[in-house]
Amino acid sequence: GAVVSQHPSWVICKSGTSVKIECRSLDFQATTMFWYRQFPKQSLMLMATSNEGSKATYEQGVEKDKFLINHASLTLSTLTVTSAHPEDSSFYICSARVGRQGQTGELFFGEGSRLTVL
Amino acid sequence: GQNIDQPTEMTATEGAIVQINCTYQTSGFNGLFWYQQHAGEAPTFLSYNVLDGLEEKGRFSSFLSRSKGYSYLLLKELQMKDSASYLCAPLGGGDKLIFGTGTRLQVFP
Numbered sequence: 001g002a003v004v005s006q007h008p009s010w011v012i013c014k015s016g017t018s019v020k021i022e023c024r025s026l027d028f029q030a031t032t033m034f035w036y037r038q039f040p041k042q043s044l045m046l047m048a049t050s051n052e053g054s055k056a057t058y059e060q061g062v063e064k065d066k067f068l069i070n071h072a073s074l075t076l077s078t079l080t081v082t083s084a085h086p087e088d089s090s091f092y093i094c095s096a097r098v099g100r101q102g103q104t105g106e107l108f109f110g111e112g113s114r115l116t117v118l
Numbered sequence: 119g120q121n122i123d124q125p126t127e128m129t130a131t132e133g134a135i136v137q138i139n140c141t142y143q144t145s146g147f148n149g150l151f152w153y154q155q156h157a158g159e160a161p162t163f164l165s166y167n168v169l170d171g172l173e174e175k176g177r178f179s180s181f182l183s184r185s186k187g188y189s190y191l192l193l194k195e196l197q198m199k200d201s202a203s204y205l206c207a208p209l210g211g212g213d214k215l216i217f218g219t220g221t222r223l224q225v226f227p
Contacts, residue, residue, distance in 0.1 A: 006160075034215070044161070044205070044217040093160050095215075107151065107215050109160040 003027055004096050006110025013084055014118055020080045021113045023094030029074035030096035034107070035067075038091040050077040084117045091115075120144050122218035124206050129224045130196050138191045138204050138221045146211025152180050152191045153205040155220065161205055164191065193223075201225045 003026040013019050023033055031052045036044040048069055049057040056069035068080040077096075081088055094110045121143045130136040142150070149168035153161035167173055167182035167189065179192040191204055203220040210216055 036217075043219040046214060046216065049214070091158075106163050106166065108163070112160040114158075 004030075004094065004108045004110040006094050006113055008113055009111055010114050010116075012116045012118065015085055016083055018080055018082045019084055019115060020078055021092055021094070021115075023077045023079070023096070023110050025075045025096045025108075028096075030077075031074060033071060033077040033094055033096045035069065035077075035079050036093045036095065038093060038112075044093065047079075052077075081115065084115070086117045089115055089117045120210060120216055122206055122208065122216065124204075124218045124221045126219065127222045127224070129226065132196055132198060132225055132227050134196050135192065135194050136196060136223065138193075138206075138223070140189045140191075140206030140218060142187050142189070142206065142208045142218075144208045144210035144216065147184065148209040148211075150180075150182055150189050151207040151209065151215065152178075152189075153207060153217075155203045155205055157202075164204075196225050198225050198227065 005024045005026050007022045011019055033050040035047045037047050038044045046059050047062045050069045050071040052071045052074055058064045066082055071077040091112050091114050093112045095107050097107050124140040149166055151166050152164040154164050155161040164178055165173055165180035167180050170183055172179055172181045177194045182189045201224050203222045205220045206218045207215050
């Protein structure tokens with residue numbers, strides 16, 4: 001089946017630094033990828049939709065200047081948490097759907113990246 | 119608006135059958151997914167329903183009623199490894215998959 005790879009799996013950083021998380025579709029092209037955040041014992045919250053070759057679409061309440069998303073190719077989207085603070089510590093998960101936007105297809109998830117900001 | 123409601127926690131015994139219910143309200147509807155998530159891991163796909171009725175896949179079955187905004191996931195012959203969170207996720211307008219809070223299922227021997 002389709003595979004989505006996410007890197008790094010774990011990252012610990014100091015407050016004020018920036019962290020980049022990569023999401024790759026390994027055996028299919030994904031024009032659209034999704035970034036979710038999950039706090040302990042809570043649901044996955046959609047942060048933004050990453051669109052290849054264009055600007056990401058952010059959900060209400062998500063700061064676009066803090067969570068920079070770049071979808072430069074059909075197989076790679078990156079999320080950069082800028083000036084990270086302890087409250088940004090969370091489980092970040094990317095996902096991609098096989099097929100074009102508007103077509104229904106299974107959503108595949110990356111392994112997730114656990115960010116801890118000290 | 120969008121709203122998804124499923125029980126927070128459930129318990130069951132190994133070998134038993136459990137049904138996890140989900141009611142939803144979304145802006146637009148393009149089907150409903152069920153995912154399994156073990157603690158500390160990413161969700162894995164279980165099922166997808168777009169038409170009314172029951173979809174069976176091995177020990178897991180999923181049911182959908184679009185008119186009632188209702189779905190359930192049925193797990194048969196429960197195993198200890200089935201202890202996990204089960205996420206109901208309707209696919210709304212704009213191609214967005216919205217997740218409920220999930221139901222934490224604990225299977226006891």
